[in-house]
Amino acid sequence: MDARSQILDSIRKSLKRGPLGEAAAAGPAGRIAAHAKGLIPARTTVLDAQGLSALFVRMAEEVQATVTRVAAPADVPGAVADYLTNHNLPADLTMAPDPTLDAYPWDARPLLRIRRGRAEDLDPVSVTGAFAAIAETGTLMLTSGNDRPTTLNLMPDTHIVVLRADQVVGPYETAWDRLRAEQSGNAMPRTVNFITGPSRTGDIEQRIQLGAHGPRRLHIVLVDGPAVTTA
Amino acid sequence: MQPTSHAFKANVRDALDDDTLQRALGNMKTGFIGKRAAAVARLPEFEALRDQGMAIKNHTLENLDFYLETFERNVTNAGGHVHWARTAEEARQIILGICRTVDAKTVTKGKSMISEEIALNEFLEEQGLVPVETDLGEYIIQLRHEAPSHIIAPAIHLLKGQVEEVFRATHTDLPADRPLGEVHELTDEARSVLRQRFLEADVGITGANFLIAETGSTVIVTNEGNGDLTQTLPKIHIVLASLEKVVPTLEDATSILRLLARSATGQEFSTYTTFSTGPRRPGDPDGPGEFHVVLLDNGRTAMLGTEFQDMLRCIRCSACLNHCPVYQSVGGHAYGWVYPGPMGSVLTPSLLGVEEAGNLPNASTFCGKCESVCPMRIPLPRMMRHWREREYEQGLSPAPFRAGLKLWAFFAKRPKLYRLGANLAARLLGRMGRATGRFKRLPLAQGWTGGRDLPAPEGKSFMQQWQQRRRETA
Numbered sequence: 001m002d003a004r005s006q007i008l009d010s011i012r013k014s015l016k017r018g019p020l021g022e023a024a025a026a027g028p029a030g031r032i033a034a035h036a037k038g039l040i041p042a043r044t045t046v047l048d049a050q051g052l053s054a055l056f057v058r059m060a061e062e063v064q065a066t067v068t069r070v071a072a073p074a075d076v077p078g079a080v081a082d083y084l085t086n087h088n089l090p091a092d093l094t095m096a097p098d099p100t101l102d103a104y105p106w107d108a109r110p111l112l113r114i115r116r117g118r119a120e121d122l123d124p125v126s127v128t129g130a131f132a133a134i135a136e137t138g139t140l141m142l143t144s145g146n147d148r149p150t151t152l153n154l155m156p157d158t159h160i161v162v163l164r165a166d167q168v169v170g171p172y173e174t175a176w177d178r179l180r181a182e183q184s185g186n187a188m189p190r191t192v193n194f195i196t197g198p199s200r201t202g203d204i205e206q207r208i209q210l211g212a213h214g215p216r217r218l219h220i221v222l223v224d225g226p227a228v229t230t231a
Numbered sequence: 232m233q234p235t236s237h238a239f240k241a242n243v244r245d246a247l248d249d250d251t252l253q254r255a256l257g258n259m260k261t262g263f264i265g266k267r268a269a270a271v272a273r274l275p276e277f278e279a280l281r282d283q284g285m286a287i288k289n290h291t292l293e294n295l296d297f298y299l300e301t302f303e304r305n306v307t308n309a310g311g312h313v314h315w316a317r318t319a320e321e322a323r324q325i326i327l328g329i330c331r332t333v334d335a336k337t338v339t340k341g342k343s344m345i346s347e348e349i350a351l352n353e354f355l356e357e358q359g360l361v362p363v364e365t366d367l368g369e370y371i372i373q374l375r376h377e378a379p380s381h382i383i384a385p386a387i388h389l390l391k392g393q394v395e396e397v398f399r400a401t402h403t404d405l406p407a408d409r410p411l412g413e414v415h416e417l418t419d420e421a422r423s424v425l426r427q428r429f430l431e432a433d434v435g436i437t438g439a440n441f442l443i444a445e446t447g448s449t450v451i452v453t454n455e456g457n458g459d460l461t462q463t464l465p466k467i468h469i470v471l472a473s474l475e476k477v478v479p480t481l482e483d484a485t486s487i488l489r490l491l492a493r494s495a496t497g498q499e500f501s502t503y504t505t506f507s508t509g510p511r512r513p514g515d516p517d518g519p520g521e522f523h524v525v526l527l528d529n530g531r532t533a534m535l536g537t538e539f540q541d542m543l544r545c546i547r548c549s550a551c552l553n554h555c556p557v558y559q560s561v562g563g564h565a566y567g568w569v570y571p572g573p574m575g576s577v578l579t580p581s582l583l584g585v586e587e588a589g590n591l592p593n594a595s596t597f598c599g600k601c602e603s604v605c606p607m608r609i610p611l612p613r614m615m616r617h618w619r620e621r622e623y624e625q626g627l628s629p630a631p632f633r634a635g636l637k638l639w640a641f642f643a644k645r646p647k648l649y650r651l652g653a654n655l656a657a658r659l660l661g662r663m664g665r666a667t668g669r670f671k672r673l674p675l676a677q678g679w680t681g682g683r684d685l686p687a688p689e690g691k692s693f694m695q696q697w698q699q700r701r702r703e704t705a
Contacts, residue, residue: 004315007474007528011296014535020297028294031479032301032445038283038486041276059499097516118516121430137500146514154459172485188309188446190512191463194504199456201418202496203368203384204391205255206262209418212367213425214456214503 037173044136044170052135053222056168059138063197064210065218072223076104076162079221080127081112087217089158094119095127097147101162118149119156126152126215127160132175133168133220137196140220141175144191153193159215165224232350232378234583236567239590246561255388256562263384263553266497267604274493284490285608287483288544291475292535298444298477299526305447309509311522319349322527326351326436326469327358329523333466335360335433341451341458342366343438344382344547345471345527347569348582351436362436363428365457367421374401380563380571382549383495388562391417425457435461435519439472440491440546441484442524446508449524450484452491454502462507468519470507474526475543481506487546490606494548530582538617542577544607551601551611557594566591573601573611580618589627592618653692661690 001009012018020028047055057067068079084091095101097116106114119126128148132141140161144150153159169175172194183189199214210216235242246252271277291298303313316322322345330338338360340346352373355362364373368386372379374397379385386394395411398420411417437458441450449470451458462468478484492498511518534540552558552572563571568588570578576591592615601611622628623636642649664670664687672680679685691699 002315003317003321006317007315007526007532008296008299010528010532011299011535014532014537015293015295016536020294025297028290028297028301028479031290035445035480035482037482038287039276039279041274041489043274063499063502121426139500139504144515144518146512146516149516150459150463151517154456154463172488173482176481176485188448188506188508190508190510190515190518192448192506192508193459194500194506196498196500196502196504198502199454200502201367201455202262203366203371203386203455204389204394204414204417206258206384206387207414209415211422212418212455212457213365213422213429213460 035176040171040173041136047135047170049165049168052168052170053165053224056133056135056138057222059135060133060140060197060220061138063138064200065138065197065220067220067222069222069224073104074108076221076223077106077109077112080160080162081109083160083219083221084112084125084158087158090124092123093125093127093160094123094152094156096129096149096152098129099147100129101127104162119151119154121155123156125158125160126156127162128152130161130163130167131192132178133163134170134172134175134194135168136171139172139194139196140218141172142193142195143179143189144193145189150191150193153195154214156215157211158217158219159198160219160221162221162223165222168222232347232353232568234568234579234587236579236583236588236591237586239565239567239594242565242567243561243594246565251390251393252388252562255390256559259387259553259559263495263497263549267494267550267553268497270493270497270499273499274489277490277493280486280489281606281608284487284546284606285544287478287486288607291478291483292540292543295474295477295532295535298479299474301444302442302447302477305444306509306522306524307447309447309522310512311447311509311524314523314525316525316527317529319527319529322349322471322525322529323351323354325525326471327355327360329467329469329521330355330360330434333433335467337428337432338362338434338436339428339432339461339465340364340369341435341437341453341461342369342385343436343471344379344569345438345473346436347379348473348529349471349527351471363425363432365425365429365461366453366455367418367457370421370425371397374398378564378569381552382547382570384549388564429460429464432461432465434467434469435463435465436469436471437462439470439476439524441487442472442477443479443481443484443506444477445480446506448481448506448508450504450506452488452501452504454496454498456503459503459505462505463518465519467521467523468507468510470522470524472524472526473531474528475531487606491546491548494546494550494604494606534581539577539581539614541609542574542581542614544609545574545578546607547574548606550604550606554600554604556596556598556600566594573615574609577609577611577614577618585618585622585625586627589618589622592616592622650692650694654695657688657692657695658690661688663687 201212510522669684
């Protein structure tokens with residue numbers, strides 16, 4: 001007997017039953033179809049949109065991410081340039097080819113040298129958007145796609161994420177709802193990264209060090225005000 | 232690795248005499264335990280989430296065949312491949328076969344306990360491949376040719392000086408005058424060495440914290456980001472997971488994720504939680520070209536339907552290790568195999584047999600702390616008792632122990648005689664020990680008095696005092 005059949009047989013033997021019949025399989029199949037939400041902590045459910053943004057910022061800063069809040073999309077390039085200057089970082093950006101990032105007037109800051117594409121080793125700074133931000137724990141949710149390379153989230157020393165206030169949700173479950181609504185059928189993006197602060201390790205004597213393998217710095221530019229639409 | 236669980240007692244003596252180990256273990260109380268307590272205190276729903284997590288896993292285990300078949304179908308739909316492995320050897324051969332298809336040389340690895348369980352690194356090395364662990368702690372112990380001593384902090388038994396020593400011995404390009412005395416210098420050194428390994432790897436192997444039946448996704452949780460670089464940069468991503476990791480939906484995984492980091496490190500959420508579904512899609516600028524999942528049984532399906540089924544709820548958070556007085560005293564290596572602490576004391580006999588690992592379930596004070604912190608409410612002490620029973624039934628426990636137990640059972644079954652004996656002994660010992668309140672030595676009790684004094688009883692047995700109090704309050 002092949003391994004697959006034998007393992008499935010062994011499960012059924014241990015559970016003292018045969019394969020689930022149609023009626024018995026309706027339970028677990030229904031559970032998947034319903035994908036019901038479990039208990040959601042009250043921490044976020046009591047908040048309005050402003051409260052969620054404030055909680056997101058507080059939780060993200062607690063895990064050593066930094067946040068700049070700007071009033072309008074036009075302020076984003078300046079916020080990025082200022083962050084790089086203040087931290088003495090090079091103005092060489094590798095930016096996701098994501099069209100939502102075209103909504104920001106990067107030309108207004110001609111000193112920013114921008115390449116669009118995936119990350120290569122030694123790229124110092126990446127700029128990406130995000131799919132959502134989870135206020136519950138200060139977590140960014142990024143999805144992969146043709147114009148959203150995963151390497152940008154992982155390889156550079158500094159990762160800058162431009163986020164719109166309407167992308168901030170309370171619990172993870174709201175973000176899953178939004179993802180399901182956007183994807184056709186059951187298609188998950190190849191990679192969904194939940195990122196909570198910069199990379200870290202405590203593997204030597206339990207002392208926390210930032211920048212173990214991924215970014216040493218995670219900076220979030222949060223654009224308040226109305227949603228940005230791309231033409 | 233060759234298990235030494237049978238030599239637990241000798242391992243313990245070595246561990247207690249090891250000053251460096253004892254200093255390293257001293258970091259644990261201020262670290263994991265305090266941080267977990269703070270994180271739990273911050274989430275009023277934590278206890279209710281534990282009940283929910285337990286229910287999700289119980290439901291999944293009762294329908295495990297259904298969810299595994301659903302998972303497999305959805306992995307395939309996303310362009311990935313699922314391989315079923317009954318044994319460690321089957322899993323190793325499957326992985327080798329995949330590596331051979333691209334003539335792989337360097338294989339980077341995210342931390343995986345299953346990889347330790349099937350001794351994958353030794354095997355790949357024998358076959359001429361170069362497996363490289365990329366989790367910092369796991370990398371350090373790979374260089375030292377050691378097993379992990381903790382599930383989520385594999386090098387917790389080491390001090391920074393020992394890490395510097397092994398980096399200087401193995402990183403041959405390292406200038407002798409480069410300072411490596413500080414933890415951040417060691418971390419940076421590992422980062423730059425391992426970054427090159429990520430870039431040159433042909434295959435990346437990770438474990439999985441969850442498998443999602445609904446979407447065919449695999450989930451890894453890390454703080455370093457090493458698992459993500461392992462799976463994103465090479466041509467092939469292989470996920471090695473034991474089959475009880477499956478849960479029905481994204482929401483189910485999310486609910487359990489709320490428990491995992493808090494129980495493990497005391498974080499609200501780990502830095503990187505990554506859901507992977509299939510290989511690189513057409514037009515994607517990065518990601519692995521192939522996506523394989525190896526599902527390992529290795530004795531787990533036989534645990535279903537037995538008194539050890541609850542153990543399959545374990546999410547490998549390490550809370551039971553961190554809070555265990557035995558683990559805190561002897562560390563992880565004494566347990567002699569891959570899984571240490573209370574969860575290891577239950578799982579190791581299940582996977583290796585009680586003949587090899589019968590000592591482990593005896594290494595417990597039954598204080599119950601492990602069960603009280605287990606996010607999945609696994610009744611670890613009860614299962615250790617089951618193993619003790621089996622060990623006794625199979626005649627594996629030592630003869631004096633068995634004779635003593637028989638003698639005790641004779642009296643225990645005759646309560647009047649037992650009480651008479653207990654009253655006499657309490658009175659006698661109470662009188663003998665009245666002067667100092669304690670015994671330095673006592674016949675038949677060297678096992679106790681060899682290590683510490685025995686407090687003298689007050690002169691009355693528990694039952695006598697109980698009845699006296701009842702009379703007084705009546």
